[in-house]
Amino acid sequence: MRNVWIIAGREFRLYFISPVAYTVAAMVLLILGGIFAVNIYYGVVSGQVNPDGRMVMGPLVTILLFATPALTMRAVADEQRMGTIELLLTSPVRDWEMVVGKWLGAMGFMLLIVAVTWVYPLILNRLTSPGIDQGTLVSAYLGLVVMVGAMVAIGILISSLFSNPVPAFFVTLAVLLGLWIIGGFASGSGSGSEVIRYLSFVDHYYSRLYRGILDLGDVIYYLSLTVLALFLGSQAVEARRWR
Amino acid sequence: MIQAEGLTKFYGRHPAIQDLTFNARSGEIVGFLGPNGAGKTTTMRILAGFMPPSSGTARVAGFDVVDQSLEVRRRVGYLPETVPLYPELSVTEYLTFMGSLRRVPDLDERVEEVIVQVRMEERAESYIGNLSKGLRQRVGLAQALLHQPEVLILDEPTIGLDPAQIIEVRKLIQELGRERTVLLSTHILSEAQQVCDRVLIINHGVIVAEDTPANLQAQLAGSERLMVQAAMETPEMIELLRGVPGVTSVQPGEGEGKVEVASAPGRDVRPLVARRLVESGYDLLELRPIGISLEEIFLQLTHEEGAADA
Numbered sequence: 081m082r083n084v085w086i087i088a089g090r091e092f093r094l095y096f097i098s099p100v101a102y103t104v105a106a107m108v109l110l111i112l113g114g115i116f117a118v119n120i121y122y123g124v125v126s127g128q129v130n131p132d133g134r135m136v137m138g139p140l141v142t143i144l145l146f147a148t149p150a151l152t153m154r155a156v157a158d159e160q161r162m163g164t165i166e167l168l169l170t171s172p173v174r175d176w177e178m179v180v181g182k183w184l185g186a187m188g189f190m191l192l193i194v195a196v197t198w199v200y201p202l203i204l205n206r207l208t209s210p211g212i213d214q215g216t217l218v219s220a221y222l223g224l225v226v227m228v229g230a231m232v233a234i235g236i237l238i239s240s241l242f243s244n245p246v247p248a249f250f251v252t253l254a255v256l257l258g259l260w261i262i263g264g265f266a267s268g269s270g271s272g273s274e275v276i277r278y279l280s281f282v283d284h285y286y287s288r289l290y291r292g293i294l295d296l297g298d299v300i301y302y303l304s305l306t307v308l309a310l311f312l313g314s315q316a317v318e319a320r321r322w323r
Numbered sequence: 324m325i326q327a328e329g330l331t332k333f334y335g336r337h338p339a340i341q342d343l344t345f346n347a348r349s350g351e352i353v354g355f356l357g358p359n360g361a362g363k364t365t366t367m368r369i370l371a372g373f374m375p376p377s378s379g380t381a382r383v384a385g386f387d388v389v390d391q392s393l394e395v396r397r398r399v400g401y402l403p404e405t406v407p408l409y410p411e412l413s414v415t416e417y418l419t420f421m422g423s424l425r426r427v428p429d430l431d432e433r434v435e436e437v438i439v440q441v442r443m444e445e446r447a448e449s450y451i452g453n454l455s456k457g458l459r460q461r462v463g464l465a466q467a468l469l470h471q472p473e474v475l476i477l478d479e480p481t482i483g484l485d486p487a488q489i490i491e492v493r494k495l496i497q498e499l500g501r502e503r504t505v506l507l508s509t510h511i512l513s514e515a516q517q518v519c520d521r522v523l524i525i526n527h528g529v530i531v532a533e534d535t536p537a538n539l540q541a542q543l544a545g546s547e548r549l550m551v552q553a554a555m556e557t558p559e560m561i562e563l564l565r566g567v568p569g570v571t572s573v574q575p576g577e578g579e580g581k582v583e584v585a586s587a588p589g590r591d592v593r594p595l596v597a598r599r600l601v602e603s604g605y606d607l608l609e610l611r612p613i614g615i616s617l618e619e620i621f622l623q624l625t626h627e628e629g630a631a632d633a
Contacts, residue, residue, distance in 0.1 A: 086423050097411050163407035167466065170371045170403075171424045172396045321374045323334075 083177040084184060091155070091185025104150045105193050108143050115139045116200050120207070131208045133217035136200040137224060137290060144190070144228060145260060149252035151189060152235025153245040155182045156317065160243040169321065176314035183236045183310055190228050194221070216292035223289025226302035227281070231256055233309035240316040256281070324349045324474055324504035325370060329379035332365050339365040340528040342379070347521075349473075352500035354519030355508035362528040363508035364404050367478050370506065371401040384473050397425070400467035404478040406459050410452030414443060414462055417451055418469060425470040437465040442491070456483040464492070468499070475499060477507040481514060493518050549584040549593065550576060552609040553600050557582060563603060567595050583613070 095101035116136060123129030156179070159165040168178060198221075205211045235252045242248040263280030265273075277283050284298040325347040332339045340362035347353040355363045369376050370383055372392045380387060386394040409417055418434045427433050438447050441461040446454065451462060460483055467475060480496065481489045496505060496518055509515055515522045516536045524532040524539075532539060553560060557575050560582055564573045569592040572585045586592040593610060600607045 082426075083424055086420070090420055094411065163403070163405050164409060166368075166373055166403045166407055167401070167421070168424075170373050170396055170399070170401045171421060172393050173424055174393070323374075 081177075083173045084181045087173070087178055087181025088184035088188065091182050092188040094185070095151070095189040098154075100154070101151060101189060104147050105189075108140075108147050108193055109196060111143055112136070112140055112197060112200070116203075124207075131204050132212045133201050133204070133220050134290060135204065136197060137220040140194075140197055141224060141227070141285065144194075144224075144231065145256055146253065147193075148190070148228070148231040148235050148256065149249045152186050152232055152239055152252060153249040154239065155186060155236050156240035156313070157242040157245045157248045160320075161245070169317075175317040176310070179236060179240065179310055179313040179317060182239075183233055183306075183313075186232045186236065187229060190232055191225065194224060194228065213292065219292045219294050220290050222294070223285050223298065223302075226299050226306075227285055230281075230302045230305040230309065233306040233313070234259075237309040237313040237316065240313045240320075324351075325353075325381070325383050325506060327366070327370070327379070327381040330366065330369060330376045330381055331378045332362075332369065332374075333377045338528055340525075343525075343528075343530055345523055345530060345533065347504050347506055349504050350501060351521060352496065352505040352507070352519045354515035354522045355506065355525060356510065356512065356515045356522050357508075357525035358510060361525045363525060364478055365528075366525075367401075367476050367506065367508060368403075370395075371399055371403075371476050372396040373401075397470075398473045400470065400472035400475045402460075402463045402467045402475075402477045402480055404482075406463035408451045408459060408462055408466075410450065413448050413450055414438065414454075414465075415447050417462065418465055421466050422469050427470050433469060437468050440468060440495070441465045457485060457488050460484060461488075461492075464495070473503055475503055475505045475507075477505065479508055479510075481509070481511070489514075548613045549586070549596065550581065550609065550611050550613050551584055551596060551600075551607075552576075552578070552581045554606040554608060555580055560600075560605075563599065564596060567592060567599050569595065580608070 116139075119129050119135050123135075124131050129135060156165070159168060169175070201212060201217050234255055235248075238252045238255065239245070239248045242251070259279065259281040261282075262276055263282045265276055278301070284301045287298075288295045289298050325345075327346065328344050330343040331341050343362075343366060345353075355366065357363050368374050369388060370381055372383075372388055372395045375389045375392075380389075382388070383395045384398040386398070388395050409420075412420065415434060415438070418437065419430060422430045422434060435447075438444055441464050443458065443461055443465065446458060451459060454462065460480070464477070464480065467477065475496075477496070481492050484492060493514065496507065499505060500518075500520075507518070519536065522532075522534065522536050522539060523530050551560075551564070557580060560580065561573045561575065564570055564582065564584055567584075569586050569590045570584055571587055574583045574585075575581070576583045584592070584596060593612075597607055597610055
């Protein structure tokens, strides 16, 4: 387990010297800030938008969907491209420790971005009286954290399948978008629709967590997706050795 | 320390190495010699625990490279061929990172020690991305030495270094080889000759020869050869020397009055050759044995292999 923290620590620090990470963080916060400002000036003032935490969470989730692939694309793929994976894999580190370490490092950076967005609900709370619904806010943020965990894990998994960050970016984006829109196909009420709805990334978030309903089932969905992706990522790293 | 038995590795359907069997004892420096693409790197990667063989087994420091990979990796210091390093880290940062993964005790002191050992004190805080190829090679070597491994696997350790650095690194390897097992690969023959206790010549994934550099030379030379120069016509001399007992062939050498005399292995014909020439009334100017260099052996072996393929 110590190896996981060592690798996570290095990975986390790497984001702070990476121009890509800064760009992504800046874009996320800039776009979110812009949307927030527009919502306040035109939505809230005219009474069209109800001021609560969702005003921030809704756009944030969508932005993070695009930001995640950019942050995770190089995690393993770049080590493979530069060959540095050879020294990592010949040091006494288990494959899963490396993968989980990479995930944890990326999560650290993502959560930092998410933490910064907390200022918007704080501002909202100041602007409105008697303040926004704290319960919804906490539930939505908690849901966001577990969802981001799954998105990052998928990003790491796909990064471990490639030796170049660019295809890793596009494939991760495609998979995340796929999981995103899959819910749209579940229009009926048949068992097929049920399965699709269960797999859908969106449904677990927007139906409950986002609305302030903390359902353990939704949290378990994201957690198990995370574990599955990290397991497959470790398998992918091991499979590379056999090639 | 290293025992490989029947190691075979396929990349797709192409065999990179086939049925390699060899061993290296403790305190021995073994050289892997072969042209590019002979399978040196593949073998070293298997022994370092980077990838498993397709078939065959290998034990390093008593542990199986597949089943006890982690134990093997703890005991091996490995310098890969291309020395992949993180450009964004400083030398000290990099070594500290690798050392912490290897649980090196008193890490900070140990990092300083190896930096001194590879003579990088002045560049310890430089970013790896700004280092020259030679310096990066030394960082890679420092990384391999960090945890004081029992076994060192060095893939082309002197490649990209300037002549002065090459001498330094060779000296360092020889020092290290006193207490540890060192397996190094090279395609520089003089390097193998100088540094290694034993040489394995590998070509097209197969070991074609294995011995001490000195024995390899003796064994592969096959016969003893002499260069003889006397003040006389070459054709006459050839006739004369053909009659000496023990001489198997006489051929004209390069230059007036020079011939090359080959004799059966283990038989020194020099006194007879000298006497025959002098007794016949000629002036003997030069008489010396011609050794075959490792370079020639190498070319001979790798060429034969190539010819057999064709």
